[in-house]
Amino acid sequence: MAVAAVALAVGAGTGPLLAPDPARADTVRGLQWYLDSLKIPQAHKVTKGKGVTVAVIDTGVDPNLPDLRGQVLPGKGVTAGAAPDGRRDDDTRLAHGSAMAGIIASRGGGAMRHLGIAPEAKILPVSMGDSFNSGDLSEGIRWAADAGADVISMSVGAEAQPTPAEVAAVRYALDKDVVLVASAGNRKQGDRRVSSPANIPGVIAVTGLAKDGGHFAESVGGPEAVLAAPMEDIISPRPKSVSPNGYGLGSGTSDAAAITAGVAALVRAKYPDLDAANVANRLIRTARDKGPAGRDSQYGFGAIDPLAALTRSVPAVDAHPLLAGAATGAAPSAGAVDPAEDDGPAVSFSMKKGPGALIQAAFCLAVPLVLLIVVIVLVRRSRRKATAGPPGYSPSAGPLRYPPPGGPQAGPPGYPPPPGHPPAGAPGVPPHIPQFGTPGNPPTGGAPTGLPVPPQAGPPPGYGPMPTGGPDPYGVPPVPQADAWQPPGTAPTAPPPPPAPGGHQQ
Template sequence: MLTIVLNGCAIWQATTMPKQLQDRQIIVTLSEDKRSSWLAIDSELKQRYALQVVGEFPLTSIQVNCLVYRVPDNQSVSDVIAHLKTDQRIQLVQQNQVFAGLRSQAGDAYAALSYAPKMLGVDDAHQVSTGKGVSITVIDTGADKNHPDLKGQVEVTRNFVEGGEASFSQDKHGTAVLGVISARADDGVGIYGVAPDASIAIYKACWYEDANSRALCSSWTLAKALDAAINASSRVINLSLNGPADELLKQLITTAYQRNSVIVAAANEHSDQPGFPASMDKVIPVLAAGPDGHVAKPVWPSTLKLFAAPGIEILTTAPRDGYDFVSGSSLATAHVSGVAALMLQFKPELTPEQLRSALVSRKMVEKSELASVNACAALKRFGCSSRLSLNSTTVVHFFI
């Protein structure tokens, strides 16, 4: 059940999970070159496996049509998937998986309370770049775009969750991420974002089951949001979320990368794997660092080139005109997305791989693949103004 509370009173409730997050669902993709057979294939699959159609949507960026079925309770989901994988007419079949946001509960009025801008060298970087004109798509929950520090900062909002519009402006996770990236600067209100002049789109693909739960997304909702971001030619895609390996999302992220999008994703240091999509080599995977530069050592052996940015006790925006201290690699991811926008304003021709390489300011631990992120240092690599100072660079290291 989802409950929206205003001034201590429940103002909206939903007792059913959105259809995109319900269980026992599989996604079947059919390629464009088989369009003439789509209806016949659908009819045959429903009859042979007693499948119930619960959704259908195109992903034009990768030229497929997606059919979402519910597998009956008396059948094994894995067995049905195994059978469908032998059908040569089907491009891909997988379970509709669940992903979660990585947030733990924990000249602007509150700017002095935030260590992140200094740690990232943002104050100096803003002398030459504020992310102006760089498109960032935040794929997350909804967000309070009318918050005093966010009003006028969001150019596009879209909802990909059934019934998600009702709670869009009350969603905590997206509001927190948005504040880190794009809170207005020098307006005398609250905080300021890393890239306050970026062109922001927020796509709601995640949903709260109840007031105390994590934000949840699915393969279905994320695929539609990624497809929209690719078709909009977004330069930066922020994925402050994490979950199981997903072949459909992998195809979309690879396509986004090939079309020059920088994809930034949260890594999960508290799991036995970094999680997906952080594990992809096309993605910039980010861990959370604290104000003292410490990063929790992942429990998984690292074969990734990991990045660290402020993510512990970050002061950011909260729904209903509020502010809160929030922790998690979701916030660290948002910081890196903002830095990417600063770099792309200054040097628009950067490819995703060139930008990723330029983000590495120093190794943080001998023999580690963990690299700190500093906006000032990254911009100076491209011959940026000598006015920029590197005095704010913070050494980040594993906390063991």
């Protein structure tokens, strides 16, 4: 059932900025605290996202913003009344789509200009106007995938179960080799659990971090959380019609999702041969584990680490790590990464293409090798006995026979003596030679080479069908906060009431 169309709700904690004074430290670049926290300047020495296209499914994008000039490609309007090419922001209060596009791909150019996470990537706007329903979202995802998007950023959501059309659209985009990123949701807007489309398997659901690196209280969490990124006081470009100085601050998982989409663009630019599954795997495996060990409801697999994602060695996978039933997907374990490459805690994984596979291969090679050695030894012994004979044997005495009891054993190796003769292993009697895997000689003590049989790994924790519903996992009430997004000179208004069921900005 389609979600009813509703007006896009106000982003949490947004507000205009005073015109920056060059003589003050509060420059636009100075307010981009998250760039230094994420080591984006160092990451830009590796790549700036050139050649990558990021689709922004939102309210449209204004291509005339100074920080986005030349960055916005012709896109698509999927809602009646939206600009046919998506290059108009229909959110007349916040310019939400333009803000998200700026966080991803603003060009920068000095202390008074806004710098995006991937300033050389291009933006493909997919406009749902100022309201949307699940049909619009599904159409937007499919269109962006067909239009060549490498990454799809969705800072929208509805606290509801995804529709079959949305799930099918996400899988369609994954099959088209697209990385999908979505915001988890905001408590101020009434969200209590990870919203759709972030709760669809295969989508990177992003929760929010505060300036101190901890979980931001206004961000929702849940078992579908994948990564966490900064969301507190994120500055972004806005049209002058919305903010006279051309910038605004926001505190929402919308901003965290846009930052994560920008990092995904950097990874796709650095590793153009990686498919979407391995891009997601690289982001997950290089995240900084926070909170309880492994995947948790607040941070997912951890806080995103752009520089590590671009530079650390990460084993490849052949299935998407966020899809249930992935046979070789990344799974949390207690392992560790190379200390030379790590400057903090990180999630590591156990995969079938790791050391266990080497042990199994060595085991398979060792068995026939041992059998071959045993055969060679037996053949050489029988040849020596055929020419020289055992002690006490005379070739002229006829066929080989066992000597009287108490004498040396001269029978064929591996066979017991007749009744009345000493058993193998008695003084002066050659010991019995066990043959691994032959009848009557079952293997004992493991493989003949001493290699342990590798344990069989269980299903990766954190994957499988996503639990839904249930009470709020944290019991944290929404933080009351007046909406700061008011034109200069007007009194702030009370926070808007929780939105009706349906889609909204985040």
